[in-house]
Amino acid sequence: MxxxxxxxxxxxxxxxxxxxxxxxxxxxxxxxxxxxxxxxxxxxxxxxKGILRSYKTQSKIVSVGNITLGGTGKTPIEIYLIRNIFSNNKVCLLASGYSEDELNLIQFNLPSVKLLSGKDRVKLTKEAERLINPDVIIIDDGFQHWRLMRDIDIVVIDALNPFGNNHLIPRGILREPLSHLKRADIFFISKVDAATGNLTNLKERLKKLNPKALIIECRYQPLYLYEVKEDNKIELDRIKNKKVLAFCGIGSPLYFRYTLAKMGIKLDLLIEFMDHYQYKRPDIEEIIKKAKRYNSDCIVTTEKDWMRLNSEVIQMIPSEIKFYVLKIEVEITKGKERLIEYLSNLSCG
Structure with a gap:
């Protein structure tokens, strides 16, 4: 309900x-x-007016946030930044703790990175400085966190649904008025491969809102399939001619569908759940039931959804139906050199 x-x-x-x-x-x-x-x-x-004050840290602070409710693709971008831009720095990532699947995904992909979660980011920042004294602290979903001063504000914008109906929540999906985008230092436009003519209009609109901000374009590139039960990496073309049923509980199921289609997969069915949906046994039973009804060869889901499945429900999937997790990574299609230069200067400063 x-x-x-x-x-x-x-x-x-x-x-x-x-x-x-x-x-x-x-x-x-x-x-x-x-x-x-x-x-x-x-x-x-x-x-x-200084009536409320923001806390300034010794470490460099990079916020990766958005101006809309969920689904923009922040987590893979955070992983990309830590792996490719700040790989030579001591990095700590601070998260709100509201979305455990995203925390687990980051920890799974970056086991050596210190990850702290909680509602009070200022308290977490002080704890991070006390424990590891990081060079760079990345704040997940920090664009609206005024209590903490940032050196860089990155705002991720979904090319498929940039601002919804342009209304603030709860009438729309905007968390702040669009005029507040002037605070951003970098715009990451995600899912550009699925966007059409809207991309040019979106970039022009962002330039009008904030002419000084760097605009980066990126997409999420499929790497391989992970066969969970067998602990194997599978080539993407293994399921090209198979009967596939997919499910997801993410902010942009449309892009998941697009990605599978780009891989040459013709879906029997895509079952959609709400973002961050916590799967229960009856949900998996229903997925298996539909896979059998469609005579599917395999079931595919996202890495983020996998983080919300325990081993018990995974074992429910019958052996004749393969269960795969689609592994993706961020690929910057425009602005990579400028981004590296911009953030490298920060980490060296």
């Missing part, structure tokens, strides 16, 4: 519902958005 309500409200926020009840709710949500807007303005005013 809770998940259905979340999906319904999200559909309203994205203008997918057109019935009378949804229209009435939109009016209410619009009023609430104005209250939310007023709250943001008051907070910003208090920080600008």
């Amino acid at each position: 809770k998940e259905k309500l979340k999906r319904y409200l999200l559909d309203i926020a994205q203008d997918k519902k057109k019935d009378v009840l949804s229209y009435l709710l939109k009016v209410l949500l619009t009023l609430l958005s104005y209250i939310y807007w007023l709250g943001i303005k008051i907070i910003v005013f208090l920080y600008r």
Whole structure:
């Protein structure tokens, strides 16, 4: 029931519902958005006037955030930055702790990186400096965290759905007015390979909002399939001519579908759950049931979804149906050299 309500409200926020009840709710949500807007303005005013103060650390602070609710693809970008830009630095990553799947994904891919999670980022920052004295602290989802001063603000923007319907939450998916993007130092436009003519318009809009910010374009490139039960890496073309059923609980199921299609896979079915959905035994039973109904050769999901599956439910999948996790990584398609120069100067400073 809770998940259905979340999906319904999200559909309203994205203008997918057109019935009378949804229209009435939109009016209410619009009023609430104005209250939310007023709250943001008051907070910003208090920080600008010094009534509320931001904490300044000794370490360099890089925030990777967004201006919309979820689904932009921050986690793979954070992994990319740590592996490719800050590989020679002592790095600590701070997360809110709300999304354990993302924390587990980062820890799985970067086991040597110190990861701290909790609601109070200032407290976590002080703890990080006390424990490891890092050169660079990366703040996950930190664009709205005014309590902590940042050296670099990276904002990730989904090329497929940059700003929703341009309304603030709860009427839309914007967490702040678009004018606040002038605080950003770098825009990471994700999923550019799936975008069409909208990409040019989006970049022009970002340049008008913030002419000084660096604009980076990236996509998520499939690497291989991981066969969970057998602990094997499988080549991507292994499932090209197979009957495939996929499932995901991520912010952008459309891009997952696009990625599979780009790999030459014709899906029997893609089962969609809400972002960060916590899978239960009946969910897996239903997935298996549908895989058998479609006579699927294999089941495919994302690495993030895999983090929310325990070994018990994975063992439920019958041996005749292969279970694969799609491994991806960020590939920067435009602006890589400028990004390296920009952030390398920070880490050396």
